[in-house]
Amino acid sequence: MADLKVRNLKKAFEGFSIIKGIDLDIHDREFVVFVGPSGCGKSTLLRLIAGLEDVSSGNIELDGKDITEVAPAKRDLAMVFQTYALYPHMTVRKNLSFGLDLSGAPKQEVKDKVENAARILELDPLLERKPKQLSGGQRQRVAIGRAIVRNPKIFLFDEPLSNLDAALRVQMRLELARLHQDLQATMIYVTHDQVEAMTLATKVVVLNSGRVEQVGSPLELYHHPANLFVAGFLGTPTMGFLTGNLGQTAANACEVKLDARANISLPLATALAPGSKVTLGIRPEHINIVPAGEGLLSVTADVSERLGSDTYCHVRSQSGEMLTVRVRGDFAPKFGETLDLSFDTAHCHLFDDSGKAIDKRIQSAA
Amino acid sequence: MLTLKQKRSLQSLLVGCAAWLIAGLIFFPIFWMVLTSFKTELAAFATPPQFIFTPTLENYLHINDRSDYFSYAWNSVLISFAATALCMLVAVPAAYSMAFFETKRTKGTLLWMLSTKMLPPVGVLMPIYLICKSLGMLDSRLALIVIYTLINLPIVIWMVYTYFKDIPVDILEAARLDGATTLQEISRVLLPIARGGLASTMLLSLILCWNEAFWSLNLTSSAAAPLTALVASYSSPEGLFWAKLSAVSTLACAPILILGWISQKQLVRGLSFGAVK
Ligand SMILES: Nc1ncnc2c1ncn2[C@@H]1O[C@H](COP(=O)(O)OP(=O)(O)OP(=O)(O)O)[C@@H](O)[C@H]1O
Ligand SMILES: [Mg+2]
Numbered sequence: 001m002a003d004l005k006v007r008n009l010k011k012a013f014e015g016f017s018i019i020k021g022i023d024l025d026i027h028d029r030e031f032v033v034f035v036g037p038s039g040c041g042k043s044t045l046l047r048l049i050a051g052l053e054d055v056s057s058g059n060i061e062l063d064g065k066d067i068t069e070v071a072p073a074k075r076d077l078a079m080v081f082q083t084y085a086l087y088p089h090m091t092v093r094k095n096l097s098f099g100l101d102l103s104g105a106p107k108q109e110v111k112d113k114v115e116n117a118a119r120i121l122e123l124d125p126l127l128e129r130k131p132k133q134l135s136g137g138q139r140q141r142v143a144i145g146r147a148i149v150r151n152p153k154i155f156l157f158d159e160p161l162s163n164l165d166a167a168l169r170v171q172m173r174l175e176l177a178r179l180h181q182d183l184q185a186t187m188i189y190v191t192h193d194q195v196e197a198m199t200l201a202t203k204v205v206v207l208n209s210g211r212v213e214q215v216g217s218p219l220e221l222y223h224h225p226a227n228l229f230v231a232g233f234l235g236t237p238t239m240g241f242l243t244g245n246l247g248q249t250a251a252n253a254c255e256v257k258l259d260a261r262a263n264i265s266l267p268l269a270t271a272l273a274p275g276s277k278v279t280l281g282i283r284p285e286h287i288n289i290v291p292a293g294e295g296l297l298s299v300t301a302d303v304s305e306r307l308g309s310d311t312y313c314h315v316r317s318q319s320g321e322m323l324t325v326r327v328r329g330d331f332a333p334k335f336g337e338t339l340d341l342s343f344d345t346a347h348c349h350l351f352d353d354s355g356k357a358i359d360k361r362i363q364s365a366a
Numbered sequence: 367m368l369t370l371k372q373k374r375s376l377q378s379l380l381v382g383c384a385a386w387l388i389a390g391l392i393f394f395p396i397f398w399m400v401l402t403s404f405k406t407e408l409a410a411f412a413t414p415p416q417f418i419f420t421p422t423l424e425n426y427l428h429i430n431d432r433s434d435y436f437s438y439a440w441n442s443v444l445i446s447f448a449a450t451a452l453c454m455l456v457a458v459p460a461a462y463s464m465a466f467f468e469t470k471r472t473k474g475t476l477l478w479m480l481s482t483k484m485l486p487p488v489g490v491l492m493p494i495y496l497i498c499k500s501l502g503m504l505d506s507r508l509a510l511i512v513i514y515t516l517i518n519l520p521i522v523i524w525m526v527y528t529y530f531k532d533i534p535v536d537i538l539e540a541a542r543l544d545g546a547t548t549l550q551e552i553s554r555v556l557l558p559i560a561r562g563g564l565a566s567t568m569l570l571s572l573i574l575c576w577n578e579a580f581w582s583l584n585l586t587s588s589a590a591a592p593l594t595a596l597v598a599s600y601s602s603p604e605g606l607f608w609a610k611l612s613a614v615s616t617l618a619c620a621p622i623l624i625l626g627w628i629s630q631k632q633l634v635r636g637l638s639f640g641a642v643k
Contacts, residue, residue, distance in 0.1 A: 077543065
């Protein structure tokens with residue numbers, strides 16, 4: 001069992017407030033990913049949970065027990081560091097068994113657990129080596145093995161894959177997902193890589209400058225971002241944004257007059273007054289290039305990125321705002337060409353002046 | 367024109383020559399001292415200096431007759447090792463807290479500690495002499511041990527601090543999460559990783575203690591007198607006898623030179639073995 005509750009957690013370093021009041025519930029067997037831009041406090045939040053930093057205020061509960069003041073050693077958590085943090089003077093075997101040795105576990109039990117973890121991670125042939133003699137991926141495995149051996153309540157990962165090369169990263173990502181399945185473990189994972197967040201998480205927590213922007217499943221966040229920040233942060237290429245003003249509104253529709261010289265009617269209900277400033281967001285896959293004259297919006301083609309399977313066309317609207325359009329891989333407009341676009345209105349997002357999503361379906365951030 | 371390769375080898379040749387020259391300059395006085403210790407007093411004075419002579423052990427025999435070398439040497443060993451041990455006992459926790467739990471005042475504290483070394487020792491001779499006297503600690507090994515510990519502490523803390531600074535704090539945090547107490551974290555993770563650096567720090571502290579003369583001359587007379595006091599006793603009362611002085615100096619340096627020589631291999635290995643990255 002592992003149920004973690006974080007209540008109104010705050011942390012300041014030398015007077016600078018870094019974590020500004022976070023509430024969070026993490027349930028047993030969840031794979032929770034903290035994601036956010038660099039410096040938003042992801043690592044700090046993780047270290048607060050681990051007990052490596054003292055909280056400024058608020059509290060942390062694990063399985064109904066307040067652990068805010070409990071020493072890291074007594075929290076029954078295991079952490080995998082970005083730098084791996086292996087003990088350089090010990091063999092892989094000793095690295096794996098260190099925690100169990102300290103707790104005074106019987107020799108045979110330690111041996112069995114170490115060998116079990118080594119088998120899971122395919123470390124058997126490396127057990128007698130020193131960390132110096134391992135490759136980056138192997139070190140990473142040892143670091144994960146060190147956590148597995150202890151059978152902690154929660155696994156904490158701080159950007160564990162960021163020091164690996166691209167191919168290895170994809171492979172380790174799959175292995176981590178498998179590990180989560182096999183161990184039925186609760187995991188908290190910090191990353192600024194949104195692909196990792198989308199693929200690994202059962203629950204994503206988007207952080208921005210010390211606050212939670214939104215919590216939800218990866219697809220929930222992708223399809224129903226609660227605000228401009230989340231909308232712009234998740235998804236590659238990023239969502240395009242067009243500013244405008246609200247026109248006529250009705251019970252389940254509203255009209256938006258875009259600065260890019262176009263009017264669009266969206267199936268959204270809003271309580272905002274006509275004329276209010278709004279921002280329309282649309283993802284590259286929800287924009288279509290249509291024959292001239294049939295489109296909603298006329299734009300000028302900028303550069304295109306051809307990936308083979310798809311082409312991402314970057315286009316400039318008449319108001320100067322940039323949009324990205326995803327089209328088939330065999331299509332590429334010429335630079336400077338005029339294109340007509342139509343929008344998938346069911347997938348348009350609308351945000352009010354403060355950046356909050358206008359969408360009846362969304363429950364706002366926790 | 368020289369090719370790049372020739373330039374490189376010429377360069378390394380020049381650097382090699384310079385290195386040998388400097389090493390020779392540094393080593394020459396020691397060499398000359400050892401040489402002189404095997405001459406007769408007459409030969410020791412000879413101009414031009416003699417390189418070829420019949421070696422004699424008479425100086426060493428004389429020293430053996432006149433003074434009890436081993437009692438002095440024992441004092442030196444005891445005082446140096448005890449002071450070094452005591453010093454490390456204080457320096458390790460101090461450096462640990464400063465390297466891994468840095469606060470706003472850490473840098474200032476470090477500088478302040480070093481600044482105590484700027485005071486000339488003679489400036490505090492009077493008070494320390496009087497304190498020792500009133501505590502009945504004149505000519506006691508304990509007094510020298512305490513004083514050596516204190517005067518070497520700033521340098522030793524600095525050295526240990528810089529070695530600790532090179533160790534990524536993640537490794538200690540990993541140990542903490544693995545369930546290690548602070549003591550286990552230090553003894554089972556930090557010290558083994560830093561052992562190369564700690565060994566060279568201890569060697570330096572031993573050498574400093576071994577060669578210290580100011581306090582040993584002023585605070586001891588016989589019972590607690592270390593080798594430096596023995597050497598000094600050969601320079602004053604009977605005028606200068608170069609050969610005998612050289613012999614006693616050779617005897618005084620020998621143990622620490624041998625220790626350095628022996629530990630050299632381990633030191634180098636320790637230094638590279640602890641490498642983390
Ligand atoms: N020990 C510290 N002392 C002072 N400031 C700190 C300390 N640790 C972190 N900070 C500050 O807190 C902020 C958040 O840091 P944190 O490491 O949590 O960011 P992050 O979200 O993990 O970023 P990244 O993705 O780059 O790892 C940063 O602005 C950093 O400067
Ligand atoms: Mg971080």
